[in-house]
Amino acid sequence: xxxxxxxxxxxxxxxxxxxxxxxxxxxxxxxxxxxxxxxxxxxxxxxxxxxxxxxxxxxxxxxxxxxxxxxxxxxxxxxxxxxxxxxxxxxxxxxxxxxxxxxxxxxxxxxxxxxxxxxxxxxxxxxxxxxxxxx
Amino acid sequence: xxxxxxxxxxxxxxxxxxxxxxxxxxxxxxxxxxxxxxxxxxxxxxxxxxxxxxxxxxxxxxxxxxxxxxxxxxxxxxxxxxxxxxxxxxxxxxxxxxxxxxxxxxxxxxxxxxxxxxxxxxxxxxxxxxxxxxx
DNA sequence: TTCTAAATGCAAATCACTTGCAACTAGAAA
DNA sequence: TTTCTAGTTGCAAGTGATTTGCATTTAGAA
Numbered sequence: 001x002x003x004x005x006x007x008x009x010x011x012x013x014x015x016x017x018x019x020x021x022x023x024x025x026x027x028x029x030x031x032x033x034x035x036x037x038x039x040x041x042x043x044x045x046x047x048x049x050x051x052x053x054x055x056x057x058x059x060x061x062x063x064x065x066x067x068x069x070x071x072x073x074x075x076x077x078x079x080x081x082x083x084x085x086x087x088x089x090x091x092x093x094x095x096x097x098x099x100x101x102x103x104x105x106x107x108x109x110x111x112x113x114x115x116x117x118x119x120x121x122x123x124x125x126x127x128x129x130x131x132x133x134x135x
Numbered sequence: 136x137x138x139x140x141x142x143x144x145x146x147x148x149x150x151x152x153x154x155x156x157x158x159x160x161x162x163x164x165x166x167x168x169x170x171x172x173x174x175x176x177x178x179x180x181x182x183x184x185x186x187x188x189x190x191x192x193x194x195x196x197x198x199x200x201x202x203x204x205x206x207x208x209x210x211x212x213x214x215x216x217x218x219x220x221x222x223x224x225x226x227x228x229x230x231x232x233x234x235x236x237x238x239x240x241x242x243x244x245x246x247x248x249x250x251x252x253x254x255x256x257x258x259x260x261x262x263x264x265x266x267x268x269x270x
Numbered sequence: 271t272t273c274t275a276a277a278t279g280c281a282a283a284t285c286a287c288t289t290g291c292a293a294c295t296a297g298a299a300a
Numbered sequence: 301t302t303t304c305t306a307g308t309t310g311c312a313a314g315t316g317a318t319t320t321g322c323a324t325t326t327a328g329a330a
Contacts, residue, residue, distance in 0.1 A: 003327075003328095005326095014183075020319090039277045039279095039318090040281095043317095044278085047286080061284090061285095063147065063287095063317090078240055078242055089240065093231070101136070101213075106256035106259075107213055107251070107259070108254045109252070109253035110216065111252050112250060113249070115240070116236065118243050123244050126253045137297075138297095138309090140295095142308090157286090158286080171309095173309070176308080176309060178288070179288090198286090198317095
């Protein structure tokens with residue numbers, strides 16, 4: 001893979017990100033360093049990085065493709081349904097039962113994803129104060 | 136909800152389906168009974184049915200919205216990455232640790248999804264026979 | 271430095287999904 | 301039963317995300 005100016009920017013953004021980013025979010029961040037970087041370049045590079053195992057794709061309920069750095073510790077995602085905040089959950093309850101699932105289904109399972117949805121601590125607080133009237 | 140001819144057809148398809156169907160798959164099946172049923176009608180009704188809790192939406196890696204009957208036992212999905220076959224998995228390892236996750240994250244978790252990907256028994260067999268040359 | 275395959279930016283295309291609108295219809299009211 | 305009307309439909313056009321074609325640029329091997 002030729003290390004172009006654009007690729008350096010994109011790789012850095014993905015590797016620094018605290019949570020999965022959409023192609024557009026990545027482009028917006030990239031524009032701070034290189035305003036001419038095209039959205040199609042973002043998509044083409046994300047595709048290549050997926051092939052090379054440099055990043056991973058995730059989809060939450062909204063159906064948007066989001067991308068995060070590969071090579072992180074195995075984890076899953078927690079999404080706040082009120083503010084959209086997304087964070088990693090390092091706990092995985094599947095490893096222990098994967099063999100059991102394979103035996104029961106006859107599948108050879110190669111990977112899995114778990115997405116959890118709910119209210120983050122902040123939105124939870126807001127919701128409570130709205131109900132009681134005590135901020 | 137007015138029980139139109141189209142709605143009867145759509146509800147029947149979703150309630151009979153063995154696995155989650157995309158809007159287009161639903162329309163194709165519906166056309167066997169009513170070839171004039173429009174795709175926009177499918178989408179509009181799926182949306183209404185989601186609101187009323189008559190069906191559920193799921194997204195796998197391809198990002199397509201798929202729909203299945205609501206009111207089924209809590210379950211997750213297993214997708215064959217070779218042939219696309221999708222099936223329900225009635226096992227859920229999350230219930231036991233949901234409280235633990237809530238305590239660790241501070242979130243109030245309302246919903247979750249687990250998707251497992253791998254090779255189904257048939258595709259597993261095919262893959263083996265391709266490698267050995269013995270069908 | 272030269273050369274070329276790979277990569278880029280731009281514009282147009284595609285795909286899943288949504289929306290505007292005029293015509294139709296379920297089902298409540300007369 | 302007929303009338304009426306808000307809810308629903310089909311069609312066509314519109315979105316928004318993602319992909320593709322193409323002429324131009326460029327990384328990095330020779």
